[in-house]
Amino acid sequence: MSNRTFPYQIHISSQGKLLVEADRFDIPRHQITFLFGESGIGKSIISKAIYGLLDPQELDVVVNGIPYEAYLKTRHVVDMQADGFFVFQEPSSHLNPLMKLQDQLREGTLAQARTEPDILSQLWETTRGTGIKELLRVYPQPHRPSGGEKQRFLLAMAFKKIELYIIHASPSEQTMFVFDEPTGSLDNETRNLFLAFLFNQFRRRPFTTLLITHDYSMISEVFKFHTDLVDSIVFKELTLKKNRLQLNEFSPESYLKWIKTNQDTPSSHKARKSRRSPKDILLRLESGISVFGRRLILSRYARSKNASPLIIRRHQIVYLNAPSGVGKTTLAKLIMGLMRGQNFDMHLGEIHLTDATPTQFWQQLWGRKMGMVFQHADEALNLNARVKDIFAGLPYPEHITSDYVHRKLEEHFPLEVDYSFLNRPIKYLSGGQKQRLNLLRTLSLDTELLILDEPLNGLDFVSIKKMIDLLLTKQEEGKGILLISHNEEIFDSLGTADRVYLRAEGE
Numbered sequence: 001m002s003n004r005t006f007p008y009q010i011h012i013s014s015q016g017k018l019l020v021e022a023d024r025f026d027i028p029r030h031q032i033t034f035l036f037g038e039s040g041i042g043k044s045i046i047s048k049a050i051y052g053l054l055d056p057q058e059l060d061v062v063v064n065g066i067p068y069e070a071y072l073k074t075r076h077v078v079d080m081q082a083d084g085f086f087v088f089q090e091p092s093s094h095l096n097p098l099m100k101l102q103d104q105l106r107e108g109t110l111a112q113a114r115t116e117p118d119i120l121s122q123l124w125e126t127t128r129g130t131g132i133k134e135l136l137r138v139y140p141q142p143h144r145p146s147g148g149e150k151q152r153f154l155l156a157m158a159f160k161k162i163e164l165y166i167i168h169a170s171p172s173e174q175t176m177f178v179f180d181e182p183t184g185s186l187d188n189e190t191r192n193l194f195l196a197f198l199f200n201q202f203r204r205r206p207f208t209t210l211l212i213t214h215d216y217s218m219i220s221e222v223f224k225f226h227t228d229l230v231d232s233i234v235f236k237e238l239t240l241k242k243n244r245l246q247l248n249e250f251s252p253e254s255y256l257k258w259i260k261t262n263q264d265t266p267s268s269h270k271a272r273k274s275r276r277s278p279k280d281i282l283l284r285l286e287s288g289i290s291v292f293g294r295r296l297i298l299s300r301y302a303r304s305k306n307a308s309p310l311i312i313r314r315h316q317i318v319y320l321n322a323p324s325g326v327g328k329t330t331l332a333k334l335i336m337g338l339m340r341g342q343n344f345d346m347h348l349g350e351i352h353l354t355d356a357t358p359t360q361f362w363q364q365l366w367g368r369k370m371g372m373v374f375q376h377a378d379e380a381l382n383l384n385a386r387v388k389d390i391f392a393g394l395p396y397p398e399h400i401t402s403d404y405v406h407r408k409l410e411e412h413f414p415l416e417v418d419y420s421f422l423n424r425p426i427k428y429l430s431g432g433q434k435q436r437l438n439l440l441r442t443l444s445l446d447t448e449l450l451i452l453d454e455p456l457n458g459l460d461f462v463s464i465k466k467m468i469d470l471l472l473t474k475q476e477e478g479k480g481i482l483l484i485s486h487n488e489e490i491f492d493s494l495g496t497a498d499r500v501y502l503r504a505e506g507e
Contacts, residue, residue: 005026006028006029006050006176007024008022009025009063009064010046010062010063011060011061011063012045012049012054012059013059014058014059019045020046020245022046022245022246024247027176027208028208029208030207030208031206032199033210033211033234033235034219034235034236036213036214036237036238036250036460037237037432038430038431038433038458038460038463039430039432039459040431041240041431042238042240043212044089044180044181044212047178047212048086049063051084051176052071056069056072080174080175080176083161083168083171083172083174084176085161085162085177086177087178087180087182089180089184089212091150091153092140092150095150095153095154097139097141098139100137101135101137101145101153104157105153105156105160110157113161113163113164115160115163119156119159120132120156123159125190146325147185148186148324148325151183152190155182158177158179162177163201166204166207171207175207176209176210177207177209177210178212179209179210179212181213182194184214185324186324187324188486195221195226196225196226203229214456214457215487216255216487216490217488217489219255220489235250235251237461254461258465263493280315280316281313281347281349282349282449282480283349283480284309284310284346284347285298285335287299288343289331289334289343289344290341291339291341292330295343296341296502296503296504297504298310298501299501300501302499310482310500312481312482313480314448315476316480316481317483317491317494317496318480318497318499319491319498320482320484321502322501322503326502327502328502329375329453332372332451332484336362336372337353337357337359337362338372348365348369348370349369349448366395367447369447369448370449370450371447371449372442372452373439373455375454375484376457377437377457377458381437381438381441382426383426384425384427385425385426386426387421387422387429388402388422390426390440390441394445405422406422409421412440416433431458432458434458435457435459436459436463448478448479448480449482450474450480451481451484452471454485455471455483456485468490468494472496
């Protein structure tokens with residue numbers, strides 16, 4: 001391997017079927033690499049292959065021409081696993097439900113790191129309510145602690161390993177730290193704490209880091225507050241072209257310029273705010289719905305104790321703001337009638353809906369008066385159907401022709417739409433492809449109200465820009481949009497979103 005990079009050639013197949021192939025996947029030594037790209041394209045499986053985490057009995061893997069069983073025995077992998085750390089996208093796949101979190105934090109070599117209290121206080125700076133000491137005594141279960149808390153415990157383990165690397169007299173040159181979507185369950189404030197802590201440790205002693213993320217707004221955080229590290233940070237994007245993966249340089253300036261252009265472009269929505277009329281109200285939802293033993297309280301201002309209804313008007317985007325785990329998705333499903341809660345009181349135009357409204361009545365509204373883009377595309381799509389069938393079963397006023405499907409897909413799947421793509425089962429698509437289908441399926445309906453739960457989830461930068469343009473078009477057409485997203489910077493830059501804050505009271 002070269003002195004400056006870890007170069008990899010990766011080939012992964014299963015039962016003779018090619019899953020992932022990358023001719024050139026380079027990770028610079030002693031630098032931080034941000035890796036972007038649509039979900040499901042292969043970022044995670046490649047990083048796990050490099051780190052020696054795949055099962056050679058289940059997959060046929062070749063790394064740099066070396067069969068995987070032999071690759072796992074190389075000094076490169078042995079040292080990397082011994083001295084580095086891999087933060088999994090889903091923390092539950094790493095945490096042991098039979099061990100208290102405090103014991104897992106001190107397991108093996110982690111016990112040698114003496115900075116645990118400092119690390120935990122850094123990562124929990126914004127936490128309110130449950131104390132760290134109480135959480136340390138918990139056996140991790142699916143719903144306890146929360147996803148964000150589990151994520152922070154896994155990050156704490158990684159930072160303990162980084163501390164050992166920093167204080168080591170002669171650390172292994174093979175050491176690498178991989179963070180696979182480390183902030184997916186964190187709010188932006190906690191994400192920024194994580195980045196600041198990571199960068200501060202890197203300043204003490206540079207270490208090789210691969211950080212896989214869909215959060216392009218991290219670029220702004222780097223260029224606003226950590227400019228001294230710009231020369232030590234690499235931005236790359238993994239793309240799929242003609243069934244081959246390519247690792248390309250990603251220009252951070254392209255993202256920053258796009259954000260600035262959005263901020264500097266006047267919005268016609270701003271002029272509408274002064275002309276609002278009661279006739280423009282599409283939805284009014286009263287605060288105080290009770291669900292899962294908690295009351296969901298809505299307010300117009302952050303940290304306000306005064307409850308106020310959620311109101312969405314024509315031409316309006318409302319951004320629902322709350323920390324992870326408070327109940328944003330739950331509220332969206334309550335509005336759609338997919339979940340039931342007590343004290344539910346909502347007006348959809350002239351239609352009055354309560355917790356006593358029959359399910360059959362709600363079903364008449366789906367796809368006609370309101371539509372929802374689910375956070376996870378797998379919830380909304382029939383994975384056994386083919387791409388050409390994505391509009392099947394939706395309440396369109398007219399018959400959907402093959403030409404219509406082809407035309408709509410071509411708008412959002414450039415260079416991909418041909419006969420084979422139209423007939424491909426949805427379950428074999430990448431996460432980004434599924435998400436584009438998920439968005440297209442709902443946005444193609446002519447509903448007055450749109451609820452979008454993490455609509456940019458898993459999209460690459462090109463697709464993000466296209467979807468933003470599509471949402472703004474819907475807004476200009478007079479649609480009302482309720483938006484749930486971690487991508488605050490992107491939507492804030494548009495200057496079109498009103499904010500409503502959500503908090504939960506009770507157990």
